[in-house]
Amino acid sequence: MQPSPPPSVSAAMGNIAPIVVEGRNCWRIERANKARMIVDAADYFALLEVLMAKAEERILLIGWDFDPRIALKPDKDGKGEPLGHYLLKLAHDKPERDIDILRWNFGGLKQFAVPRIVSMIVRWKLTRSISFRLDSAHPVGCSHHQKVAVFDDHLAVCGGIDVGARRWDTRDHKDGDTHRTAPDGKAYMPWHDSTMILAGPVGGALADLGNERWQRATKKPLRDLTGKGENWPDDLEPDFEGVDVAISRTRAEYDGYGEIREIERLYLDMIAAAKRFIYFENQYFTCGKIAAAIAERLNEDDPPEFVMVMPETADGWLEQMAMDAARVQLVREIAKAKHGDRLKVYFPRTRKGEAIYVHAKTAVVDDRMIRVGSANMNNRSMGLDSECDVTIDAALPANAGVEPVIRRLRESLIGEHLDIDPAEVSRRFEATGSLIATIEAFRGEGRSLELLDLTKPGPFDEFIAENELLDPTSPDEMFESLTERGLRKSWHRGRGWMRRHRPFRRKA
Template sequence: MTWFVDYLPVTTGNDVRIYVDGREYCSDLHVAINEAKSSIFLTGLHFMWDFRLERIGSRLTGARTELAWVLANAGMRGVSVYLLVNQFWTTEHDIIRPIDNRPDRLKEGTWSAHSGDGQGLHRRLLVEQGGLYNYLPETYRLFSALAQVPNVNCYTDIHPQTWGFGTHHQKTVVVDNETAFLGGIDLTYIDGDRWDTNLHQTYNRNTSRTERYWHDIHCRIRGDAVDFVRDNFVQRWNHGNLHRLTKYSNGRILATPVPSGPRRPNLEEVKGAKSYPKPTGKENEQDRLIQIVRSMPADYAREGAPSWNESKEAWERSCKDAYLIGIEAAQRYIYLENQWIADEHIWAALLNSARKNQNNPNFRILLMLPHHPLRSAGAGRNQELFIGREIEALVASLGDRFGMYSLVQGPHSNAVPTVAQIYVHSKILIVDDCWALIGSANAGGISLEGHYPHGDRPDTELSAIILDKSVVSDFRRRLWSEHLGNPVSTEYLPSDADRFQTLAHQRAHDGQKLRFFPAYGQIRGASSPSSLPSNWHRMAELYSVIVPSFPGSIASALPVGWIRPSFRVSVKPSPPSFGDRCLYQWRCHLFDKFPDSTPTRIEMLSLNGEAVDDFTVYSSAYISDAGARQIERLMQDEAWGVIECRVGLVSWDKPASPKRAISVKYPCRFIRRSRISELSQELRRLLPLWNPK
């Protein structure tokens, strides 16, 4: 039986503790940092200076629990603290929060008009859709709070996927080279407070940004496996794309590259010199082994790659290999709990496992997902965005032995409000009560292969494969007991797995916690979709708008060739989340004499470069390079344009063409570069970042 990636070592003799939800992890981390003697290494997608590690009484009497205070205290004690935080792009600046928290009413923030390809503008949409307002300013606040503290070193790290969207997504802490924490929990309030309890209540939680509850998994490891988490940090610190942050008098925050070569301080000397065995393929559930796996993009810190990584490829994909290995090995059950399950190879492996175990009456596959997934998390290569066919195939193979579920807190209707959901952010896979994968890598999206069109630049991720019957069975028992609301058996019983189906059927009517995932419930006929209001199309055509990625005040003076404008359609009222979903068709029409001339069609593309002239899932699009050249070629000094988005509804689970669509339009006027000098004074006033050469 193959349980491990064959090109990475395995370790024995580790002690593991698995945290279900954030409270216990944050408490143990607080104690570990306060007891640190020599060093603390931290990586994360984001940190906030005022994130409180303790909310319900600290085990350290009288201690302040805000992250910046805890780290500063460690530095003052002589502990060396090294902090690496993701930064999306070098040109990332402060985006002012939307008016009344409405993304369609953004104030005019500062954002760089990146070269000539529109990246600096349409990236703003990604920040909006991901709820990442004030992401960089919050990082700067943390760095500023620690700037004068001795022994504390802070950098941002920028992913090599420079075209679209790539992140350093690892969430690790290594204390004294002896204890490692890893998993899905960032120490932040951005997009949701990560501190939560098994009860998922608002008490003691920061709900100023969002009221969503947060379900996540993390773990603590002590033993030889810590060496690999530490070596990963050393590789990134010494050879990554690191930057310092500087804030200027005008409020802009800019990143300055740290010179390449050995960092100061240089951490090479702490790298492990031990040798570890590779897996033999004969491991079993009694061996108690751990293997650290990663996603690591090509062209990133390759010269500093740990010697134990013997991957034949320029990029490391062991997180994806781990998912496929675990699913392939399953003989009793698969439990996959994830923020995003979209990788088509993972879906194919699930279907293959279902068919292989079809005649085993005790075999089960259970998937747990957010009720409202974060769409930007799945904007990766090799993805299945419509999963209806995959769900139908698994149902055909296993019937009720396959189920998909989500979590919602409190009474609600079928159209579950986002604030009521318990957001499933976990990245775990449990197999046969003896094998588990826990870490930062989603089962799809940009975690495993990266953003379109590349297949070798995934997010940086780090997870742990745990082969240990006692640890994994106890983990499954605690996790299922929380979801089901009552204790389950220490040993896996198919009847415990079947309780998910039973309770989801019941709670679809009584408004309790466990629900069917919408597409699954619809396919199974266990839930009926919300009915669409009879006047929805009329209301949507009246109130929906197209939002440009530049200040609306410059729409009548848009210099083609300097700016690639991008556009996002905001559909109002939103269709019911449980039934139909939107598809979008984009057009740009150019008029020589608006509106009395025949329009010319101008090419538009999605933000990841795909065609949008037919209905797609892309709610944002931009004028392509070819389209901009066509506009300049056809117009004289100026021309009128109309951006049109047709929005149609289709069944949530099937990618059919909509039978009826609304039309949303946005007029704008294009000008030649040669006329920019005539309008320079106006443009300087309306677009502060514009700087003519």
């Protein structure tokens, strides 16, 4: 049975309570004078070049990955001015401006085996302006996974795009695009990603988060700024103006800092509050707690739809063994719910049929809430790795009337994957009220979305996935026996949470 056609925006919102609640599922809610979602790294890297050049006092780059060999604007051979050289030029042009770079230590240590990178880091160290540091302020087995850039403590970028190799691509995801050539000279697969640029007090809040992360990693604070600085680029049209934005985090307990699981709570609260649909773009789906929460909703009489756009397979053999098998197991289990057919998992492909890797971490709920960040729907992002997501919820008083913008962004993403005009997505959805029916009406040959193959994993894959060997739910669980962990335990935790929080679902 298909859902009924969607009501008008105003009727749909009514007196709905906000999903984001400070102190519950987010750290702070701050004003964004302007905000815009940036899709795919070609646009982001070009914008990053401008933002860094315009910064007056500080450029702060925090990430899981950072590669100074990449070109922000690669030519047809994937070459161009390396990022490391561009930063040296910025340091020369304005030596009083700080350029502070913080990346995850494990990935950074691997780079010291690459002579070009070592040479560039040495050249950076000879400047007063550039500070490059590695972040090891996390328990063993955890990682620093945030992707945040802050300019003059006023303008910030937060999302899923690493300033690293094998990330650049356009929204066309062209077959055989030679721009997609890594620093080692090898071509890489099409890559889909997203982030959000925000200006105003929310930029200051993300600066506070960055300063705290820098201080934890280096034992030294960033210097205070005078307050002048970065302005919104003149030629960049914002999606939102004068909106309140929630910032949610994950942080493992370590070195006197307590555990934070705001991101996990926000995922569960989104699932509980959804009335018509949630549209996800995400790299992983291996969290039993989230899967169980979806299954609980799909056992209701008239549940929302859940659409996931994901990679066909994880990036790397070991990740495929663990993450892909767990995803299949969870989706097959959800399918047993009363309305299990209201969950569909797709992967995008190019016109010639090559799979497009989905690295984005974006979610849209009922066209009343949009969320962009670094957090995957796996256990690591719920409790192990440092994460940061930003959310615009139309039910916050300052955000009244933003629903059409959120809808436009969601239609643009679906249109991109199906290679059709977003207006076609809008018309079909208006007629059916169903995201699934809309996507199914346009799926076909060439550039499109393909349903995920749910073939049961083999015994070895299943063992790794079932015991969450690469995706534990907490740092302590990494050292627990196999009898104390696993997908089934995570699943039961999720079911219990949803049943305890049914009053929240009714209020929302």
